[in-house]
Amino acid sequence: MRLPGTRYQEHGWEQVRKLLGRCSLQAFRQLDMHLVLDSAQQEALLAAYVDTLAACLRARERLAGAEAAGNSYGDSVCELALSLAFELHAHPAFWHAFVATLVAEHARGGPFWNDPAAEAALRKKVNDMYAGLRDKVDADNYMVATGRDCTPNKIYTYRMLDTAWHELAQLFANRDTHRERLAVILDRAPGTLEPEIRQARSIADCKAEWIIRWSETQERYTGSPGPLHTRSKRFSSLRNNPARIAAMLTEIGDYEQLSSNQDRADPWQDDAGEAALWLEDYWRVIAASEAQEAAGGACAVADQILPAPETEDAWSADEQEPAELAEQAGPAGDEPVSDVVYDAAQLAAEQSTASALSLPPRYLEMARAAQESSGWAARVLREVSLPIRLAVYHKLLGPDDDSYPDDWRDVATGALPTLQQLAGLDGISMPTLRKRRDEAIARLYAASTGAAQ
Incomplete structure (x- = not known):
């Protein structure tokens, strides 16, 4: 999902989350975690944690997972993880809430962070900290970009609607299997679904009523209630407010269309790269020819294919052998x-x-x-x-x-x-x-x- 100013709401978040969790566990093993029990040391521990975490992240930044695209704006997974880690200094409340959960867990079972079997629970607490921080940072940046008010909960709502649309799109793609449910969602006879489905090409074409009926049918077809129909009050106001849902869907769709050029490399860009490589070879051949003539010899390179120059990225038997x-x-x-x-x-x-x-x-x-x-x-x-x-x-x-x-x-x-x-x-x-x-x-x-x- 794209929204103005946001960076953490797209496909790469799962990898950012995993990288932060893995490197946080590594950082905790290098820190004196008993300092979490001393409230006077928590700020110093935060600074030490961020510095150690940053070092762990930078040590992994050349791995394929860390180099992968984290969003459609060109930020890598590692870059997003680093920037979010540094945001903890600006929003220490998330760190203090995390430390409070550690102190409470310590009161029940002692220094659990020393137990390898507790790593999953510790990583879950780290993930919760960064999930809240992510939405806070993106909400603040959304307000800067648009001038409109936004809260972390609203960012969460945008993401819920985007997820709902993608699940609905999956039903459209497998319409033959889900024809009965789609008839309820689209409020049409099973044999007349095609026109509506063909017109739903992006989230901008999605209707608020479809999202409401999709959520309503979730429990019947999947066994779990949809987000608009759970006992939680988080989205209860949306259930009877299709106009608000429609406005949010339109905003997501409009911005995705506006920024969709980020997702493709136009053919001319490939041509430009090939032209640059050709020019490099051309000038290399010319330089070799001029050097040969200046030495008083015939142009021996005219009928030769010269070897490519050595570069730092080239494999060699003495250096970085695959x-x-x-x-x-x-x-x-x-x-x-x-x-x-x-x-x-x-x-x-x-x-x-x-x-x-x-x-x-x-x-x-x-x-x-x-x-x-x-x-x-x-x-x-x-x-x-x-x-x-x-x-x-x-x-x-x-x-x-x-x-x-x-x-x-x-x-x-x-x-x-x-x-x-x-x-x-x-x-x-x-x-x-x-x-x-x-x-x-x-x-x-x-x-x-x-x-x-």
Whole structure:
């Protein structure tokens, strides 16, 4: 969801939340948490916590998950996490409320923060602190951007309506399965739904009555009451106020349309990048030619393709060798798995492909660095590309096995990329991906049978 001035209400929040929770636990292990029991030390502890948290975040800022887009304005997940952490200094009430929950928990069970089994509960308290701070910061920035009053609760209401629209859009997309419910929501006969559904292309086209009826039917079809029909009074005033719902839906839709150019890279931008690379090569060739002529020799470079210049990003055997070069077929003495060297142009092409598939730009680079370095499976699949290997794991272990490194996962889903994305990463079609995946699995089974015999 986009609103003027807001930065934390979009798709990247889940990753920001997870990064803050993970790094906060790491920061707490470096601090004297018993200071939370001394009210005179809480301000000093806040300063120490923010500094330690910032250091932990910066240490992870080059990881794929931290580099991923956190919103449509160009802020990365790590940048958003850092800025929100520093907001604690401006809004210390959220820190004091968090400390109060720690003190209360300590009174019941002692220093629970030292118990590894309590990490989930501690992370939940951190998440609650930052969720409240997020809405406060975005509400303040919304008021600055628009000049209209706004509260954290109103931001929460905007987000609820946006979530409701997306769930309603899912029902529209699967209309054949949900035709009976959609007939109630749209207040139409089941056979006359298509015109309304076709016109609902964005949240700006959504009608307030649809949201109300969607919430009303939630308990019947999902078992849980909708947000407008719970016992909570948070949204009770909206239930009988379709005009207010319509105004909020329109505002979200209008601003999303106004800022939608943030979501796409126009073709001319790709052309500009290619033109810049071409000019660099052109001037490099000209410079080499002039140097050759100045030395008194013939223009020997006229019919040559010159090697690309060395850059800090290029892989070299002596510096930052990719994991596929370092991967060993077994203990010491075996040959490397691959002799492929990834230069700057190849890495740039990979990043462009990953971005087009809605994956972090450096996904393949980081996934290679995170892959296993030895073992019989690595020996058997030594000639198999990384996307095919991930497709093998996708089929054998499922897309979300606990053994997968974080850098193998799509930050948007927390699981391996889909088979369609893996096919795109490998530059092949889906049928070809399935064929090569099944061949690799057959090779694994054959090797396993041979080893057993």
